[in-house]
Amino acid sequence: MAQSDESVLNYDKLTYAGNLNNLTSLRNDERHLFVQGDICDGEKLAALFAEHQPRAILHFAAESHVDRSIHGPAAFVTTNVNGTFTLLEAARAYWNTLDADKKAAFRFLHVSTDEVYGTLSAEDPPFTETTAYAPNSPYSASKAASDHLVRAYHHTYGMPVLTTNCSNNYGAYHFPEKLIPLIITNARAGKDLPVYGDGQQVRDWLYVTDHCAAIRRVLESGRVGETYNVGGWNEQTNLSVVHTICDLLDELQAKPTGSYRDQIKHITDRPGHDRRYAIDARKIERELGWKPAETFETGLRKTVEWYLANDAWVAQVQSGDYMKWVDLQYSNKEQA
Ligand code: DAU
Numbered sequence: 001m002a003q004s005d006e007s008v009l010n011y012d013k014l015t016y017a018g019n020l021n022n023l024t025s026l027r028n029d030e031r032h033l034f035v036q037g038d039i040c041d042g043e044k045l046a047a048l049f050a051e052h053q054p055r056a057i058l059h060f061a062a063e064s065h066v067d068r069s070i071h072g073p074a075a076f077v078t079t080n081v082n083g084t085f086t087l088l089e090a091a092r093a094y095w096n097t098l099d100a101d102k103k104a105a106f107r108f109l110h111v112s113t114d115e116v117y118g119t120l121s122a123e124d125p126p127f128t129e130t131t132a133y134a135p136n137s138p139y140s141a142s143k144a145a146s147d148h149l150v151r152a153y154h155h156t157y158g159m160p161v162l163t164t165n166c167s168n169n170y171g172a173y174h175f176p177e178k179l180i181p182l183i184i185t186n187a188r189a190g191k192d193l194p195v196y197g198d199g200q201q202v203r204d205w206l207y208v209t210d211h212c213a214a215i216r217r218v219l220e221s222g223r224v225g226e227t228y229n230v231g232g233w234n235e236q237t238n239l240s241v242v243h244t245i246c247d248l249l250d251e252l253q254a255k256p257t258g259s260y261r262d263q264i265k266h267i268t269d270r271p272g273h274d275r276r277y278a279i280d281a282r283k284i285e286r287e288l289g290w291k292p293a294e295t296f297e298t299g300l301r302k303t304v305e306w307y308l309a310n311d312a313w314v315a316q317v318q319s320g321d322y323m324k325w326v327d328l329q330y331s332n333k334e335q336a
Pocket of ligand 1: 064065066067112113114115166167168169177178179180182194195196197199201202203238270277
């Protein structure tokens with residue numbers, strides 16, 4: 001919000017990873033309005049569209065954790081597929097009420113993932129916007145389905161849509177079910193640092209504010225109906241990411257004896273685990289002049305420092321259902 005004077009209506013269901021404390025800095029900002037709700041609630045969406053007359057929708061709402069999609073895929077189909085459909089329908093009904101100028105200026109920006117492209121071998125070139133979809137997990141399949149719906153609303157109804165497919169994000173306020181915040185918080189708590197399988201899977205990491213900047217660029221200047229891949233040009237094996245976090249913690253908050261690396265434990269691999277993701281982000285750089293500002297070194301240091309300075313936030317999000325998830329996902333996962 002610091003980048004513009006426009007008001008923002010923030011619509012969120014506040015499920016397990018949603019947290020109003022993440023919005024504390026906006027509490028006294030009159031341009032920001034929070035409404036709790038579900039993207040599957042078409043009536044509520046229609047009322048909000050009618051009342052607030054938005055010029056754009058930024059659709060971030062999703063179930064996003066691959067491991068949770070393996071344990072319980074239904075929520076992923078409900079939120080990611082049905083939810084996107086319901087939001088598209090509400091947006092279309094509203095869009096049809098606009099005059100020609102406002103209709104042309106309206107944007108529906110769908111935030112998606114590189115996982116829709118499936119997995120790469122070590123020699124494959126990175127994913128481009130024309131790489132064929134081959135999603136491998138219930139999560140990525142549900143995101144792929146939502147991408148197709150968004151695309152269809154442009155081709156069939158002419159709705160001015162944009163889609164971004166981004167690589168792995170990291171940074172402050174990241175819910176500690178994902179690799180980087182999980183490793184930081186487990187390390188500090190003296191717990192095991194769980195590495196799936198051999199830890200040689202590769203991800204392309206992007207600092208979260210770089211992702212935000214990319215979304216802003218696409219919203220401002222992206223070509224309607226196009227998709228843009230967003231990535232950090234930063235491929236790392238999981239084990240290397242875990243080692244770097246341990247080394248940063250050793251530097252910033254050393255243990256009385258030994259290294260945080262001593263806590264690393266290889267555990268049973270994720271079923272259907274994608275081996276490598278990598279993004280070719282040349283289109284968004286060529287067309288919209290976006291490229292990441294942060295390096296992995298600077299971004300990861302900022303991230304570790306943020307977690308070191310925000311114990312209360314970590315304690316709050318790790319209460320309640322979080323512990324049930326940790327138990328379901330990590331107990332009895334000794335590697336054979
Ligand atoms: O590529 C973009 C995607 O990145 C997003 O669409 C997803 O919403 C986001 O969750 C992320 O998916 P990943 O499955 O790559 O992220 P995650 O942090 O769960 O895992 C990163 C890698 O680390 C992956 O290869 C699995 C591995 N891992 C993860 C956890 C939680 C471990 O080795 N141990 C763990 O405990």
